[in-house]
Amino acid sequence: MTTRVTSTGAHGAGLVEFRDTVRGADVPAVRSIVASSGFFAPHEIDIAVELVEEHLARGAASGYHFIFADVDGDPIGYACYGPIGCTVGSFDLYWIAVRAACRGHGLGRRLLSEVERRVRRAGGRRLYVETSSRALYEPTRGFYERCGYSAEARLDDFYGPGDAKVIYVKPVDETGRREDCRIRGG
Amino acid sequence: MTTRVTSTGAHGAGLVEFRDTVRGADVPAVRSIVASSGFFAPHEIDIAVELVEEHLARGAASGYHFIFADVDGDPIGYACYGPIGCTVGSFDLYWIAVRAACRGHGLGRRLLSEVERRVRRAGGRRLYVETSSRALYEPTRGFYERCGYSAEARLDDFYGPGDAKVIYVKPVDETGRREDCRIRGG
Numbered sequence: 086m087t088t089r090v091t092s093t094g095a096h097g098a099g100l101v102e103f104r105d106t107v108r109g110a111d112v113p114a115v116r117s118i119v120a121s122s123g124f125f126a127p128h129e130i131d132i133a134v135e136l137v138e139e140h141l142a143r144g145a146a147s148g149y150h151f152i153f154a155d156v157d158g159d160p161i162g163y164a165c166y167g168p169i170g171c172t173v174g175s176f177d178l179y180w181i182a183v184r185a186a187c188r189g190h191g192l193g194r195r196l197l198s199e200v201e202r203r204v205r206r207a208g209g210r211r212l213y214v215e216t217s218s219r220a221l222y223e224p225t226r227g228f229y230e231r232c233g234y235s236a237e238a239r240l241d242d243f244y245g246p247g248d249a250k251v252i253y254v255k256p257v258d259e260t261g262r263r264e265d266c267r268i269r270g271g
Numbered sequence: 272m273t274t275r276v277t278s279t280g281a282h283g284a285g286l287v288e289f290r291d292t293v294r295g296a297d298v299p300a301v302r303s304i305v306a307s308s309g310f311f312a313p314h315e316i317d318i319a320v321e322l323v324e325e326h327l328a329r330g331a332a333s334g335y336h337f338i339f340a341d342v343d344g345d346p347i348g349y350a351c352y353g354p355i356g357c358t359v360g361s362f363d364l365y366w367i368a369v370r371a372a373c374r375g376h377g378l379g380r381r382l383l384s385e386v387e388r389r390v391r392r393a394g395g396r397r398l399y400v401e402t403s404s405r406a407l408y409e410p411t412r413g414f415y416e417r418c419g420y421s422a423e424a425r426l427d428d429f430y431g432p433g434d435a436k437v438i439y440v441k442p443v444d445e446t447g448r449r450e451d452c453r454i455r456g457g
Contacts, residue, residue: 128357173432210428210432211428211429213429238423238425239424240424241423243397245358245360246359
């Protein structure tokens, strides 16, 4: 499925198209998008790329689903998510990244909202995101908080000494959406 | 490596041997041990077996390490653990199970202690275990607590509505052991 939306035009293009299908050309595109962030170590970038390859090899059975944000046919951002094994309706957001040159125009927020819509449609109840407590990830944590995610757990020293894992969650089912509005006062 | 220890003899055998190598015969043995617990759904039992097959196919590169507790060459219990990707020194305990007929003699505790020793030797700092908040798992949670694990996080409705995930952790490195003694008063 492709969702065609009018963009702000701020990144120099009139249209952003959201795409769920994965193509061979997405392998180098994902490497380049993730590397452009400056957030990830080489072995982490390799993992991002492996998830694309895994989907290309095994399709939906891989458990990794993708949404690409294309401008003129080229991805400038993407998200990767999937159901969590042995749960009923819990999903993980594995990656979300926007090419550095295209950031600051709300594309990450729109990608995340597209993920939430698909998770809800697939019967999902809760979407989880894990991130680091390090200062480098403060903008990341702020982004999730602005998108309605709350830090439900913190595992001290998880990634390494002094580097905790923070687990964010957002209820994405209908009940969750109502609760969200009530708690946040709309 | 095989560690030979004298057992209590209560399960009808004089010797329990701990074994790190994985054999083809462990595939049906793990299925039978995990099924005997009555705790796991068929698809969860399949996952336990898949981890053994994954190790047989890819060895240590699978990320799944095993310890089997053999009596007269047959496993009566086992544990599966491994390093958590993108972390420095965090390990997960994926499974620990003792054949139902052999429970109540401290074998689970000894298996867990063998895992902790190997994690420490591999430079591990923290060993994580995830379990359910459901009443069925109360003995499991009690077991981890008696073994020095503390519930560091709880994710409500994670496994399903009303079924939270509880994340236990134990520091297994030297610092952790000292802290453990201090906090618990020996």
